[in-house]
Amino acid sequence: MALHRSSLDLIGDTPLVEVSELSSNPAARLFVKLEGQNPGGSVKDRVALAMVEDAEKAGSLRPGEPGQVLLEPSSGNTGIGLALVCRVKGYHLKVVLPESVSPERRQLLEVWGAEIIESPGAEGSNGAVRMAQALAAAHPEWVFLYQYANPANPRAHYSQTGPEIWRDCPDVTHLVAGLGTSGTLLGAGRYLKERNPAVQVWAVEPPAGEVVDGLRSLDEGYIPPIFEELGGSELLDRKTVVRPRESIEWVRRLADVGIFAGLSTGAAMAGAARCAAQLGDGEQAAIVVISADGGWKYLSSGAWTGDVDEVAERARSTIYF
């Protein structure tokens, strides 16, 4: 292993592991890219570092100057990644976090000294975004990186995640990842399609809208601006919903091959299995699944050891994307 000067240098260049033994179709090889290996524990470390460095280049953040404040809405992982980067660089971070995230996400934010502003759990991430937008408007002196509209988010995946996949698995046929801000799919997906237009990009989502009962109407729905500005609906080939029970079954299967991954990885694996099941006769596939984070932040959910029905019911009201 090389010697590194900073924890921030450990962000990116994550390992890709073959898990084809979990594929029910022998024509489909399965690979998992372990983003949980990043120092803050998720794929969002890449986005956090890229957005902060971008703001530093643009001059809206000034390294070394005391008293600078950042504000960000996050269901957890972006907040945690930013908290890590801000702690190292000396910025103060305020994270608008829905109440309905796992307790470990809150604890990790506290590890790196982020200030938590709670938004109503029943409004999900949409509520956190709305509250952060109002706070940013009231406090123009705070730096609002806004991952959902910040081009540095997909760019981090276009310049790093995509090329890493292409380097490690040049015969990739499908990319499967969770859809949150859409940054991973837009960035890595576009890079891979530019290398090989036949690569299929599949998005997986949780059925979050079923439990976001704080929304007053569908007009309170939310589509990340980067998704619309960068032509997300043209880039994606398929978008599929995976329910909590199936996500939990898949994180257990991953544990059988020594991979301890978060619930959204279980959902992405379920998506990959659907993809493998739909291959045509004689079609060979190499499916790369992005594992957004490790299992550590979900231990309190009982995902690996609890009664699967009880865990699935609890997961229905927890945000894990």
Added chain:
Amino acid sequence: MAVAVDVRLPTVLRPQAGGQSTVTVKASTIGDVLRELVSEFPGMSGQLLNEDGSLHRFVNVYVNDDDVRYLESLDTPVKEGDEVSLLPAVAGG
């Protein structure tokens, strides 16, 4: 040919359907499903379809968990036993 299709409604649309979480409509395409819903529950008008008949941007419609925007959109066929779900567009991250 129109078949009976179960439609799962999100919490936000249930008040317009008398509190039901699942309703059954007769339809042969997703477009039919949505038009049937609006005709049976006029409170959903404007929430599912735009005035020009296209799909409202903040509603995601799934057939057996696949988003119809990436299938054949409103022309996506439905068959006996399919389950259709409606979900509001929700962010993550």
